[in-house]
Amino acid sequence: MTIGKMMKHKEMMKHPELRQYLPETLWLTPLGALQMLRSHSSVFIKPNHGSGGVGIIRVKRKRNHYEVRYGQKHKYVSSDSVYKAIQSYQKPSQRYLVQRGLRLAEYNGSIFDIRVYMQKPYSKWTISGMVARVAAPNRYVTNYRKGGHGEPLNKVLSNLFKNNKRKVNDSLNRMTKLSSIIAETLNKRHSGIRELGIDFGIEKNGRLWIIEANTRPGHKLFTHLPDKTMLLKIRKNKQLIRKLYY
Structure with missing residues (x-):
């Protein structure tokens, strides 16, 4: 299911909790x-x-x-x-x-943002994976197709917040909460959605933004992570979704 970026933006703007992050x-x-x-x-x-x-x-x-x-x-x-x-x-x-435009924070000299991979194999949305998307050197987009690669999110956030565990956990908790709200908000209008790739940006000062929500997300970035737990969960849920709904 493909839904235009502007339609998704307008639907998220209607939610009072999401508005300040858009x-x-x-x-x-x-x-x-x-x-x-x-x-x-x-x-x-x-x-x-x-x-x-x-x-x-x-x-x-x-x-x-x-x-x-x-x-x-x-x-x-x-x-x-x-x-x-x-x-x-x-x-x-x-x-x-x-x-x-956002002044995105950097990791090893390249900008990064965050992909939260959400799936709904049954009646409730679940976060199957979270990964930092690091842009190729001197690129202004982080996407895999444009040379971006995945890094463990905890490692990248710890680097950004100078090992301040409270700030890292606050960011993770806020993204988790916002991702759930985004999924429920978009699902109300588009009942057929079963997967979402939600992209968050963090500016150099730590300010969090919702960049966009993708209804046909790629998951190649998760293949770059040393721990394959999230990748296996995404693939397992994909199979379930295909089996149950298509």
Whole structure:
């Protein structure tokens, strides 16, 4: 089941507890993109139905110009040309949204975010795995298809919070609670969902954000972990879901 990013964002925005964790997200228009760039130093342009980090454009405000980057390609343009530069990397068949950029925390010099893998083989949602997604060097997306790799989440959070166990546990507990709320919120409108990949971002100051929720999540990142417990649980639940519902 594929549901557009904007629809999921709007559904999550309606929940009072989730709202504060969602970065500003609008449909892409020339005015909307420029207004957001005036408020934030960077924005991400995403295809509404994209996955795996494919098609994501980053625009960064510099001192007197903008850097528009798409994968390894980039252009430096003035504010008058920024929307034209964005359009040059877009697919005409796609509708795009613009999302406030986050100053993601780093692990070993690369940005990272967090994937929470949720499944519903029976009547209740369960967290089958949590993993840190570390971007390839100098990349601005963390996805596996774009060179990202999985690292044990506890290790990465301990590194970020300088071995402060309370901060690590607080982050894990908050993500666990928010993941349950997200799953229940989206499931109310879309009863056929049985798997969710929820992506969280943590900024350098420890601030937590919900980046997005994916209804067709990949689980390759879990193959990178030395402990295969989560991977085996995901695969077992996948088999159950296939057997019971498809």
